[in-house]
Amino acid sequence: MSSPGSKQLLYARFAEIAKALGHRHRLEIIELLAQGERSVEALAERAGLVLANASQHLRLMRRAGLLVSRRAGKHIFYRLSDPAVLELTAALARVGERNLAEVREIVSGYFNERDGMEPVSRAELARRLEEGLVTVLDVRPQDEFALGHLPRAINIPLRELSRRLRELPKERAIVAYCRGPYCVLAFEAVALLRRHGFAVRRLEGGYPEWRAAGLPVAESGAARA
Amino acid sequence: MSSPGSKQLLYARFAEIAKALGHRHRLEIIELLAQGERSVEALAERAGLVLANASQHLRLMRRAGLLVSRRAGKHIFYRLSDPAVLELTAALARVGERNLAEVREIVSGYFNERDGMEPVSRAELARRLEEGLVTVLDVRPQDEFALGHLPRAINIPLRELSRRLRELPKERAIVAYCRGPYCVLAFEAVALLRRHGFAVRRLEGGYPEWRAAGLPVAESGAARA
DNA sequence: GTTTCATTATATCATTTTGTTGAATGACGT
């Protein structure tokens, strides 16, 4: 070919980005960062990695252009470099769901067993929120809720849910959400609440998808260090 | 976490897909397959790989769900499993262009040097095609043209272009295209034709993007083995 | 049924990636 290698160079860079996505733990870190900026330590703890290992993964993704970091005091905070990163992981998931039998089995097995109902679309929830007809339940950990959440959402982390059921209304519709399409928290919450007779459905996607769609969000203002 | 590992399984699968994209040669193979179905041998030759090596890469991508294969006679033909694969590589490129300085430099260096003008958008070309005001030039190799091309496009492979200039009109606008956004053929063609005084611009993206947008395409009918 | 030939599988080796440990860096508080 007469190509002078510019394409080769570009594709080498693009391949690096793909490689940076090509690890279970790194995809999980991206899911966490989609909730908002976090320190290396917080990410390591949440992802179940030792600090140095998490640091390695983060550095790799930063070099690939997926993440950016900033220093604040003695902590270093990472965040997604660009909303396009979320589109990228969404495209990855879509290819998987449509072309890998095993993925479809996991989804229909585990996830549909917890919630066989269709999720509530973002558009529908936005409408019903305006009408004030629905209680929105955020089952993520408190710190993630603080970084940003749906308007008027109440936060009951999944692990506290069973002992805080009285905070939820029985006569109103509830819509639960968490980190994203493959986050198990909302599925578990829906299964638990249904067993207790609540009228609960799950939101399509999670908080990052809601925000990426340009819908209104709220912040607790608290954690912004 | 209380998660029973379903998410881990899913993310492991998704990571495999990303890994399958994480190699320069494999991205190039995908670019080629975006033009249409091809045999292992044809792909190996076009990508500059030895057969066994190409076969390995293809198998890997098939297992990841990016490709599917079918047997026809003694040849095995691969193709993209899903249009979502193209969306995935497009998302990859977008993250690269927006977040890697080196990518921007290559694009503005090599590519913009050949064609500093804005490309013609697909919508605009579609409109001007209906009005019959434009000559569409496909500079890909003949066999790729045969697999599908823009309506009324004429095919002059780049390597024949300089000795077939008389086939092109001087007084009409020309729009050139090739395999996709990072294919060098159309850039080289535009540079060459401008030097010879033709009024030529480049199409946004290439044939795969045109077809993915749902715009009309033509086939030479020839190569369909 | 044997031969042919495109493709895939296997074996091998060099290279890269991953995870761990412990040391080094660099900003902060005293």
Next chain:
DNA sequence: ACGTCATTCAACAAAATGATATAATGAAAC
């Protein structure tokens, strides 16, 4: 300046990946 602490770097072993040569497969042609 000094110690403290979060993060990164460096060094290692284990695992994976990539490329090549060669063998095996399996459909097609005779």
